[in-house]
Amino acid sequence: MYVRPISGAAGHARRGGRLALAVGGLLLAVTACGGGGGSDAGSGSQDGKGKPSAQAAGGQSEAVVTIAPKDGATSVDTSGALKVGAAKGKLTEVVVKDDKGTAVAGTITADGSGWTPATHLAAATQYQVHAGAKDSAGRTAAEDSSFTTLTPDNTFIGTFTPEDGSTVGVGMPFSIRFTRGITHPEDVEKAIKVTTVPAVDVRGHWFGNDRLDFRPEQYWKAGTKVTVKLNLDGVEGREGVYGKQSKTVSFTVGRNQVSVVDAKKHTMKVMQEGKVVKTLKVTTGKPGYATWNGQMVISEKFTVTRMNGDTVGYDGEYDIKDVPHAMRLTGSGTFVHGNYWGGDAFGNYNASHGCIGLRDVRGGYDSGVPAAWFFDHSMVGDVVVVKNSTDPTVDPSNGLNGWNLSWAEWTK
Template identity: 85%
Template sequence: MNVRPIPGASIAGRPRGRHKRLALIVGGMLLAVTACGGGGGSDSGSDAKEKNDKGSTAAAASKQSEAVVSIAPKAGAKDVDTSGVLKVSASNGKLTEVTVKDDDGTAIKGTISADGSGWTPATHLAAATKYQVHAVAKDSEGRTAAEDSSFTTLSPQNTFIGNFTPEDGSTVGVGMPFSVRFTRGITKPDDVKKAIEITTVPAVDVEGHWFGNDRLDFRPEQYWKAGTKVTVKLNLDGVEGRKGVYGKQSKTVSFTIGRSQVSIVDAKKHTMKVMRDGKLYKTIPVTTGKPGYATWNGQMVISEKFTVTRMNGDTVGYDGEYDIKDVPHAMRLTNSGTFVHGNYWGGDAFGNYNASHGCIGLRDVRGGYDSGVPAAWFFNHSMVGDVVTVKNSTDPTVDPANGLNGWNLSWADWTK
């Protein structure tokens, strides 16, 4: 007899819900087996890791810059020359940053070329100094590459320094140049000149001029303006002044320009007009060089002051003609022996006739004790760097190298 199951009834007395639970269990087991067996075209765990590793490597490779930074001299180099050796370059990219510092943290200025392919220092390096170099370049994709290096410069066997005037911290007249005398003759003048930097407040163009191979003077085109502050950086340490001879001096010097005083001596009228700030301050009777011993014409700068000094004709080629041990109120105008000074032996020459051996004489007393005489007044109202200009003498214009007298060169000749 056939029995048809009644819809919704259980078979063989078992409820339908149990079939559902069994189906879920079996399905879960099959799913678990599939997941663990790696069938059906799915990646296994090891295959996925391998692909991930390959992807990471490719990504890293795509991020690496193609730019290459090169630094000369090579890392760790010693006895490196102070100029012409340090260079930084980039290939397959452009330099974006170059830093060169010594162990004290002092940076060397330099310039990256317009195309970014190279960097060169703006100045020489110091001697016996270790330098650290850090350089960065970018490729066409903007990815950076960096390089670091260090080296040490040479310790020179032969050196030079510059002896300078005026002194640091001094106040000087409007005609005072900054003058440097080197202890060795210089055969690389451009390199040495470049190593001396002058700045002023207010700003004015200052240029240097060589007198021979051991003296370099700096001045503006016109006399300094009163109150100008001048700062000079002598960056001579490491500069090669001549083959195998290096500077060993690094110093900053500052001085100030005082009030303006320019005195005009007329050798024919036997007078000196003292001008302060462009106005007549005082007129003083003088005597200048007699025939055969005429005073130089031209602009001369007071370079030294002596309350009392000895003047001996033997030292300037006038053998035996005079030897005065107590010349009062003397101020040097040339290296060859021209002074403006007190004169107690000149009688009535002052303002009347020329009686000296080339100096400019002002009336004084022996011992220089009288502050009221013209020589004492002028001495007390003058400073190193003031200008004394002589005109209408029968002698030629003073040699610009004879004393601090470069003002007798035109600006065109000074800067030539």
């Protein structure tokens, strides 16, 4: 049989097919050469700097991330229990959030081997932890965990002054009293942060184990904005007793008013911004009942109040039910107040049981008397300084009177 040779387009097509196959094989070989070996060589890439990416490096990361406490743990301590670490690699991120989405601050160590929170954790709260690390080849590893902190059986809170949103005088400290005696004062003090505008160094001082006051070295500058963050929730104030407060308090310092009482001259010079605006005649404590010397801060104001000697150890000596224009200076009962029974004592001699008296009328209705003027021009936090009395300086813990401690004594 005669078979005609194939020629023309059909022949070219067949040869073209063989050429295409050959070229395809060459391309496959070139592609394979770009891989770097291994079964997944065809998926490699570079990071733009000539270094293989984590994916291109291939294999599982050698970095090992550890989180304590373990996933699902309950009744976890609020301090010291949360720790994140990395072995055979360095931590690159640690994110800890509570069940409300609030992040917990912390710092990765310089060598990348660990992370700890910057503060304690809140009680009875669930936390989520995500941590990532890289090994020396840049390959990543990550771990996630969650746990719940303990619910305390015993708690404490702090009652404080001044109130949130108030305007106070330049002598007003931030003073907080705790409902339980504190045996871990450093932990409690660390959980209270005071910031100011303009900025000033503010330090805390403990009076006993249940009171902590904060103040600057000198009186506040007029107009200062003070913010106090009480992050006491979860703080172990004493063994097995935890704080349960999380609150922000802000107050503003008003104009500068400092009044100086001279117990010998029987006068009070009222100064605003360092200038005398009024001089008032006063009477102070008589012999045997002298008024304390020193710097005292107005802590309360009463339009009318009752003063009973029985409450301060002067049994039966007086009981005045309607003392007008009264402002407290000490916890032990020293006031600057209106006096309608003092006769001609004002400016002439000392006749009180330790208080500073200003002329007034019964009922306090006359706005023109000295006591009413001083009451109307004073605010909580104003300073009253007494000098030339025969009594010692007031105890700094008696009222809000820590200004009677030097800065070195306050901060030690």
